Amino acid sequence: MERALIVEDDPDQAEMAASFLRLRQFDAQTAPDGRSGLERALADRPDVVLLDLMLPDLDGFEVCRRLRADPGAIDLPVVMVTALHGDAPRQLGFRVGANAYLTKPYGPSDLYQAVDLALAWRASLGGERLRGEIHIELDSAPRFLREVNDFLIGLYRATPLRIDQVQHLQQAVLEIGQNAIEWGNRMRIELPVELTYRVFEDRVEIVIRDQGSGFDRALLPHAATPDDPLSHMEVRRRLGLREGGFGLLISRGMVDELRHNEAGNEVTLTKRFPPDAVPDRAGQEA
Secondary structure: OOOOEEEOOOOHHHHOOOHHHHHHOOEEEEEEOOHHHHHHHHHHOOOEEEEEOOOOOOOOHHHHHHHHOOOOOOOEEEEEEEEOOOOHHHHHHOOOOEEEEEEEEOOOHHHHHHHHHHHHHHHHHOOOOEEEEEEEEEOOHHHHHHHHHHHHHHHHHOOOHHHHHHHHHHHHHHHHHHHHHHHOOOOOOOOOEEEEEEEEEEEEEEEOOOOOOOOHHHHHHHHOOOOOOOOHHHHHHHOOOOOOOOOOHHHHHHEEEEEEEOOOOOEEEEEOOHHHHHHHHHHHOO
């Protein structure tokens, strides 16, 4: 029997959600506030967490942040539940790592759909070596990218990355994210930048995707190149562009691998764990 934890301070709301889930053969338990919900989620490792946003102590955003900072909970399916309407709370919920979003009032079918979506996310991870994945949608504004980079500090606690490696990864995400905002989305505030964090046994991958049509990597006269890192400055001056163009060059030096998709609107950054922190699978099997 699958297990669900409902973190909800309203007893009637908690019992309603539990009743709906028991009809789907879940073992549904409840927690009345954020701290007790966080403790039970980390101790019991349920199959899914229904997490109310407005709680009397830690709000749902903070509980979700702390769950995602724990190595054992990075792949725990989380459904954020709230009475707040609009895009802002939804975007923030996804930004801190929620997998589905449910708005009050809701019925059984709405709840089941959100829970199924969260469970499908974990099932889709597949592969023994993938330890977790978080998908985030950002408003196309630099300040939101900086907020998201704060989340990377959790990688220092949740993975074997050294602090200098995390700092390098932060710098690379800022550089590529700025390119996605300015060149991919053309500074259009309504277009999101998508970030996906993937944690494997031996590395972390961060995928940054904008909503633009992509670019031809052979036709970037305004970007710095390793052979001649300053030649692009005159091109940028003629085009009336801001000083810069070092994003790709800087980012390549900050990570172990940087690759694009074929269209050019998605970049994957890879940072590998120190060799002594990677499990010796051959030795374990022997």
